[in-house]
Amino acid sequence: MTTVGKNLASRHAQDNDLASSTLLAVGSLSVRFPQGKQHLRAVSSVSFSMEPTESVAVVGESGSGKTTVLRAIAGLLSGQALISGSITLHGEELIGREEAQLRQLRGNQIGFIFQDPVNCFNPSMTIGAQLRRILKIHRPEVAKSNWDAEILSILGRVGIDGRGKLKNYPFEFSQGQLQRIMIAGVCLGSRPAILLADEPTTSLDVTTEAHVLELLRELRAESGMALLLVTHNLAVAAQICDRALVMYGGRVVEEASIIDLFDHPSHPYTRQLLKSLPHFPHRQGRLSPIPGELVAAIASEQGCSFRPRCAEVLGEICALQVPGLVPTGQLGQKAACHLFPAASAKGVDGGKDHGDEVSGGEESGAEGGRAEESEGACQAERKGIGEATSRRIGEATASR
Amino acid sequence: MSDRGDSTGTVAVVTEAVGLVKHYPISESISSRLTRRPKRKVHALNGVDLKVHSGETVGVIGESGSGKSTLGRLLLRLEVPTEGQVHFEGIDLASLKGEDLRRLRRNMGMVFQNPYSAVNRRRSVLAVVREPLEVHDIGTKSEQNLLALKALDLAGLSRSVAQRRSSELSGGQLQRVAIARAVVTKPRLIVADEPTASLDISVRAQVINLFADLRAELGLALVFISHDLGTVSYLADRSIVLYLGRVMETGRTAVIEREPLHPYTKALIASIPIPDPHQRRQAPDRGEIPSAVTPPPGCSYHPRCPLARPRCRTETPPLEEKRPSRWAACWEVPVMAAHEGGVLVGDPHASPPAGRSR
Numbered sequence: 001m002t003t004v005g006k007n008l009a010s011r012h013a014q015d016n017d018l019a020s021s022t023l024l025a026v027g028s029l030s031v032r033f034p035q036g037k038q039h040l041r042a043v044s045s046v047s048f049s050m051e052p053t054e055s056v057a058v059v060g061e062s063g064s065g066k067t068t069v070l071r072a073i074a075g076l077l078s079g080q081a082l083i084s085g086s087i088t089l090h091g092e093e094l095i096g097r098e099e100a101q102l103r104q105l106r107g108n109q110i111g112f113i114f115q116d117p118v119n120c121f122n123p124s125m126t127i128g129a130q131l132r133r134i135l136k137i138h139r140p141e142v143a144k145s146n147w148d149a150e151i152l153s154i155l156g157r158v159g160i161d162g163r164g165k166l167k168n169y170p171f172e173f174s175q176g177q178l179q180r181i182m183i184a185g186v187c188l189g190s191r192p193a194i195l196l197a198d199e200p201t202t203s204l205d206v207t208t209e210a211h212v213l214e215l216l217r218e219l220r221a222e223s224g225m226a227l228l229l230v231t232h233n234l235a236v237a238a239q240i241c242d243r244a245l246v247m248y249g250g251r252v253v254e255e256a257s258i259i260d261l262f263d264h265p266s267h268p269y270t271r272q273l274l275k276s277l278p279h280f281p282h283r284q285g286r287l288s289p290i291p292g293e294l295v296a297a298i299a300s301e302q303g304c305s306f307r308p309r310c311a312e313v314l315g316e317i318c319a320l321q322v323p324g325l326v327p328t329g330q331l332g333q334k335a336a337c338h339l340f341p342a343a344s345a346k347g348v349d350g351g352k353d354h355g356d357e358v359s360g361g362e363e364s365g366a367e368g369g370r371a372e373e374s375e376g377a378c379q380a381e382r383k384g385i386g387e388a389t390s391r392r393i394g395e396a397t398a399s400r
Numbered sequence: 401m402s403d404r405g406d407s408t409g410t411v412a413v414v415t416e417a418v419g420l421v422k423h424y425p426i427s428e429s430i431s432s433r434l435t436r437r438p439k440r441k442v443h444a445l446n447g448v449d450l451k452v453h454s455g456e457t458v459g460v461i462g463e464s465g466s467g468k469s470t471l472g473r474l475l476l477r478l479e480v481p482t483e484g485q486v487h488f489e490g491i492d493l494a495s496l497k498g499e500d501l502r503r504l505r506r507n508m509g510m511v512f513q514n515p516y517s518a519v520n521r522r523r524s525v526l527a528v529v530r531e532p533l534e535v536h537d538i539g540t541k542s543e544q545n546l547l548a549l550k551a552l553d554l555a556g557l558s559r560s561v562a563q564r565r566s567s568e569l570s571g572g573q574l575q576r577v578a579i580a581r582a583v584v585t586k587p588r589l590i591v592a593d594e595p596t597a598s599l600d601i602s603v604r605a606q607v608i609n610l611f612a613d614l615r616a617e618l619g620l621a622l623v624f625i626s627h628d629l630g631t632v633s634y635l636a637d638r639s640i641v642l643y644l645g646r647v648m649e650t651g652r653t654a655v656i657e658r659e660p661l662h663p664y665t666k667a668l669i670a671s672i673p674i675p676d677p678h679q680r681r682q683a684p685d686r687g688e689i690p691s692a693v694t695p696p697p698g699c700s701y702h703p704r705c706p707l708a709r710p711r712c713r714t715e716t717p718p719l720e721e722k723r724p725s726r727w728a729a730c731w732e733v734p735v736m737a738a739h740e741g742g743v744l745v746g747d748p749h750a751s752p753p754a755g756r757s758r
Contacts, residue, residue, distance in 0.1 A: 061600035062571075175464075176688050205463035205627060210671040210683035232601055235673035239680055258677040276605040277675050281657040282633035286612065289605030293570045309602075 022091070023226050024073070024194060025049040029085035031068050031077065039082070042068040044250045046085075047325075052193065055220060055227040057237035057258070060247035066230045069247070070196050073228070074112050075102035089194070107138035111186035111225070115199040117178035121170040128166025131185055138189040151188065158184045158215055176208035183215060187223075194226040195219075201236060213240055234277060238262060246270050249305030252325055256333040266328040266335040268312045304338070314338050414489060414589050414621035415475055417450040421483035422470050422645075426693065442692045444470040446645040447484070449719075454588065457615055457622040459636030459653055461629060461668070465689050467645040468625045472591040475623060476508050477501065488589070506536040509582030513594035515574035519581075521567040525552070528566055529581045536585060547584055554617070555580035556610055572603035576610065583614060590614075591623045596631055608634050629672055633657055641665050644692055644700040647719050651726035661728040664701045699731070707732040 031043040043065040050056055060066040071077050073087055075094060087094045089109060094102070106112065114120045121130060131151045135142050142150055148166060155162035158180040170178060179200065186192060197216070201209040217240050220227055231237055237244050237258060244261050246254040246269065254267040265271045272290045292309040303319040304310070310318070317338050325336040422445040428437075445467045452458050462468040473479045475486055477493045486493045488504060496504060509532075512518040519528055529548040533539060539547060552562055555576040561569070566577060575595060582590055592611065596604045608631055615622050615635075626632050632639055633653060640650040641664065649662040660666045670684040687704040690696055696703050702712040711731055719729040723736050 061602060174688050205689070206629075206671040206673075207463065207667060207683070208688055209673065210681075213673065214683040233673065234601070235675040238675050238677040239673045262675070262677050273602060274675070276602055278605065278608065278628075278630035278634050280630040280633055280669075280672055280674075282630075282654065286609055287605040287634065289609060290602035291606075293572050293600075293603055 021051060023050050023052045023054070023089065024228070025086070025088045025091075026069070026073065027086040027088075029069065029072060029087060030083070031065070031072055032082040034080060034082070041250055042081075043072070046245075046247075046250075046252050048245055048252065048255060050194070050226055050228065053220070053224045053226055054243065055229065055241045057241035057244040058228065058230045058247060059232070059234055059237050059244055060230075061232055063249075064247040065250040066247045067198055068250075070198055070228065070230050074106060074110055074196055075099075076112070107134070107189040109193050111189065111192035111195040113179075113182055113186060113195065113197040113200045116203050117175055117182050118170065118203075120182055121178060123170055126167050126169055127162075127173070127181060128168075131166070131181075131188060134185055134188045151184075154184045154188050155181065157187070157219075159211070160184070174208075176204055176211065179204060179208075179212055180215065183212075183219070187219065191223050192225055194228060197227065197229045199231055200229070202231070202233070209236075216240055234262075234274065246273075251305070251322075251336060253306065253337070254333070254335045255325065256330070260330055260333050264330065266330065266333060266340070267306075267337050268310050268339070269306045270335075272309075272311060304336075312339065412454045412489070413451055413487075414454050415450075415452050415623075416487045417448060417471070417475060417484065418487075419484035420445050420448045420450075420471065420474055420481050420486070422467070422474060422479065423482045440693055443645050443695050444692060445474070445481075446695070448640075448642070448645070448647055450475075450640065452589070452621040452623055454621055455615070455619045456638070457611075457624055457636045459632035459639035460623060460625040460642060461627070461632055461639055462642035463627055463668075463689050465644070465692055466642040467692070468627075468642050469593050470645075471642070472510070472593045472623060472625050475589070475591055476505070476510055478510075503536070506532070506538070506585040507588045509585070509587040509590045511575075511578055511582050511590065511592040511595045514598050515571060515578045516598075518578050519566050519574055521565070521574075523566060524562070525557070525564055525566055525569070525577055526562040528577055529562075529584055532581060532585050538585065548580075551580040551584040552577075554583060554614065556606070570603075572599050572606060575599060575607055579607075579610065579614070583618065583620075586618070587620060589621045589623070591625070593625045594627070595624075597626070597628070604631070611635055629657065629669060641668070644689065644695050646700060646716075647727075647729060648701065649726075649728045650719070651723075655726060661722055661726060661733050662701075662730050663705050663707050663732070665728075667704070699729070 026049070027047050029043055029046045030041070032039040032041050034040075046065070046069055048056070058066040058069060068077065072081075072083060073094070075097065077083065083095055085095070089105070094105070097105070121127070128148070128151065132147050135147050135150060139150075151166065152162045160177060160180055165172075173181065183200075186195060195216075200216070201212050204212060213236065216227065219225070227241070229237065229241060241258050244254075244256060244258050245252045246261070246267065248269050254261070254265065254270045256266070261270065262274065265274055269290075272288075275288045276290055278287060290309050303321060304323055307313055307318045321338070323336045323338050325334045326340055327333065328335050328340050424442040424444055426440045426442060428439065448467070448471060450458065450471070460468045460471060470479065474481050477486060480494075488508070491504065493501070493504075526545065526548055529551055530544050533544040533547060538544065549559060549562060552559065557573065557576050557580065561573065561577075566574060569577065575598075579595070595611070596607050599607060611622065611624070612635060614620070622635070624632060624635050636653045638651065639653040639656055641648045641656070641662065643664050649656060649660065649665045656665060657669065660669055667684050670681065674681065690700070690703060696713075698714045699705070699708075699712045699717050702708040705712065707730075709731065715731070717729045717731045719727050720735055722728050722733050
């Protein structure tokens with residue numbers, strides 16, 4: 001929900017059929033990894049939704065849980081991971097699906113681009129053989145005799161002249177070329193409704209990075225596929241995304257349109273992060289880094305996880321209560337910080353979802369979302385989740 | 401023990417590279433040996449000159465495959481150049497061997513990109529930082545401990561970290577340990593090869609500031625290798641832009657970034673994603689860096705260059721002084737009058753800084 005216009009438009013669609021207007025809905029997603037006696041809490045109650053053709057960035061540093069969210073959506077987390085909450089694509093629940101179903105989905109509806117293109121290809125198979133396999137599995141309707149023609153046309157679209165190169169091995173291509181070929185592979189399966197990209201340009205040189213970003217932009221303009229981009233680089237997000245989720249310590253700490261995020265960031269972490277970026281060309285003076293370092297998010301956390309590094313700690317409340325993600329007053333912008341009064345009032349409920357329940361708060365949130373005004377809808381949605389969660393927490397504490 | 405006292409305050413040249421060439425042979429298959437095909441090699445560096453003064457920071461900018469890391473390793477003689485010389489405070493490194501070279505090396509330090517592989521993570525932090533002192537036999541055991549603690553202080557690590565095992569530290573802390581180890585022998589030259597590339601953004605700024613402080617405090621010559629112009633922009637007084645083992649442009653960093661002369665530098669700068677959603681830009685440059693095994697003839701940038709003329713395909717442009725104190729290797733950049741330029745990288749009148757404002 002970026003703008004009023006969009007909201008109004010989508011509201012009408014929602015009135016008729018909720019599932020058709022929302023492409024992806026993640027509700028109270030929590031992911032924990034068993035680690036000795038403790039649980040590593042990688043992701044805690046993350047909720048967001050995406051409309052078709054939208055491009056959303058998940059921005060965060062290592063350990064913020066951004067990649068885990070992405071992998072959870074694609075069903076690529078290891079069997080050890082304890083996942084709770086809900087992830088729906090076109091209204092269909094993805095959590096708990098069989099591996100075979102997920103595999104179909106990944107080839108047809110969901111595309112995934114990894115950070116390191118070199119390790120994503122089998123080094124002992126030719127590029128042609130690897131791309132043909134995608135066609136064989138995901139596009140049985142394409143005749144074998146047309147495979148190479150199809151592959152060449154897709155490679156052409158990502159800017160690679162594949163003639164005579166299909167029998168080359170991955171090592172014969174540069175990193176940038178392999179990244180393009182990986183994107184081609186995604187488009188080859190079918191037109192995915194959503195492309196999940198995990199740091200797709202991090203391992204590339206600047207000039208190549210600029211090309212890949214432009215390619216992603218073009219492909220989206222052409223095919224209208226949605227993009228969920230995980231990146232640590234705010235500049236990359238600024239260049240190709242409409243909206244951004246900022247993650248810290250496994251939680252979404254801010255959600256805003258990309259313009260709002262840069263023009264008036266609301267969470268102290270976002271603000272400090274933007275200040276710490278080296279500007280080019282160099283501006284006078286020193287950089288202002290965020291003190292301290294990210295702490296690994298181990299379970300049983302109390303209070304705001306950014307507190308030890310925060311320049312705007314309010315007091316005890318920051319140490320005791322986990323702030324919930326609530327509207328900041330700026331349209332479409334939400335933040336999880338006690339600076340926002342609404343946050344401290346609702347913080348306990350909104351934030352402390354322990355993710356023990358498999359059912360997420362998304363259904364109740366969606367019901368709330370059908371309220372009258374767009375901004376109101378936003379708040380009602382939040383409230384819906386908040387209430388549902390507080391009820392559940394109430395139950396949980398009662399049972400203890 | 402070495403003392404910097406004599407060199408501070410002066411603008412002594414700490415390290416000077418002249419006409420550095422480095423080729424790596426490619427291992428040949430039996431069939432190509434039998435057919436006596438010409439031996440192939442990677443042309444990592446093709447004639448690079450560089451001068452770094454005391455207290456000066458020189459940025460080495462380039463994409464992967466440009467030869468920037470090779471240059472750094474040659475400066476410390478971690479590699480032997482195919483051609484050309486490296487002088488450290490006037491001493492030709494090629495003239496030294498074994499013990500003499502090792503003794504000289506205490507005056508040089510290196511910081512690598514990946515602290516996880518550069519630091520022995522089984523040892524305590526103190527032991528890691530103390531190691532160079534032990535190797536160079538500097539001071540008694542207790543003096544070594546004291547120096548190591550001082551170095552940790554300098555790198556912004558608290559003393560409580562000293563007894564911890566390196567494996568308990570985060571990436572940013574570990575990079576500080578690596579930096580502390582590099583400065584513990586009080587070197588006069590430090591080569592830092594992409595020291596911030598593996599760090600998170602919020603921590604990256606801390607390490608950039610740390611380098612700025614160290615430079616001011618120790619007055620050392622710093623060669624800062626990076627693909628990230630933003631980082632170089634903060635630290636380097638002068639920069640050289642490398643492409644396929646050749647210097648494309650050199651001069652004061654602030655001037656290069658404001659008004660780049662060489663088309664490659666322009667493309668590099670135009671490719672940097674801007675952290676501002678109001679300014680969305682298109683990729684300016686075409687193609688990718690070619691293989692260093694078969695570098696293009698003439699100007700190595702010509703296949704990607706929008707200005708390329710027939711001459712660029714056959715003749716390699718020399719690095720010329722195109723503007724006062726600004727050098728570029730491009731046929732299409734005219735030499736401004738009133739300046740008979742020579743090939744003078746790091747010419748004394750591309751003067752070392754009088755301390756950059758912080």
